[in-house]
Amino acid sequence: MLSFFQPNRSVSVRRYGLLGFILLAAFIMRLILAPMWIGYDTDVGTFLAWSDRAYTVGLPALYTDAQHYFLDYPPGYMYVLYAIGFLHHAFGIPWESPISLLILKMPAMLADVGLAYAVYRLTWQVRGGQHAEPLALAGLMALNPAMWVNSAMWGQVDSFFMLFILMTLFQQQRGKLPQASVWLALAILLKPQALLFGPFLLIDVLRRRDWMLFC
Incomplete structure (x- = not known):
């Protein structure tokens, strides 16, 4: 896995500087948008409730009362929600506040940037560093409205x-x-x-x- 994400030293500093600018701009755009919209309120409210419950009762007890508590997600993402619940309780962050929405949407927003970089690396391996396609596809991925609306605005x-x-x-x-x-x-x-x-x-x-x- 590490060889996949580590940059190739033969790639020019200028090309990686441009890639970094694209990814940073895409991330900053998401940071601005995320606190402005609740998103799909049913899912966002459910994620926040699960975050609170994961931290309050603990991960081992999270599924023990499944008959009386709605929880239809597998346990993998509960670890992420536990961390979100911890941040809320540790710093007294009000639920559904702008900072709360930002924290909740942060994992998906970071994943957006990671996917864009992964597309760059995969394309670079196929086309090589002398072509424009890797940067173009990474930019299209990072700035694709379907991506940032889904994560930063819709809260998915x-x-x-x-x-x-x-x-x-x-x-x-x-x-x-x-x-x-x-x-x-x-x-x-x-x-x-x-x-x-x-x-x-x-x-x-x-x-x-x-x-x-x-x-």
Whole structure:
């Protein structure tokens, strides 16, 4: 994983400076927008309630009263919400205040930037550092309205679990199917929609015809 995210030293400082400017501008835009809108109030309110409950009762007891408390997410993202609940309680942050909304949306906003950088790296590996496509695609990803509206304004967390899906596909591309299965399992623990990407891994396993891969 580290080799995927570490910059290549042959890339010019100017090119990485421009990439950094694009990613920083995209992140600052999200920082400005996030506190201004609650977003999809049903989900945002639910996430905040889960954050409070995760910190108040603790992660081990979070699912013990499932019959009387609505909680339909798998446990993976509860760790993130626990940290959000901790920040609220530790610093006395009012729920649904602008700073509260900013904290809640921060993981997805950071994931947006991470996805844009990952697109840059993947494109750079295919096209090389002398082409404009890596920067162009990273910019389109970082500034895509569908991305920043979903995370910074609407308060959804899709980009967070998509980082794990991206790592799954990256490990498949490298032929490391056991590692890919671990990343996919983590993605499923974050959001069950990750199951939709399971068939891609299964196809690779069937194509290899080597069940000892996972032994």
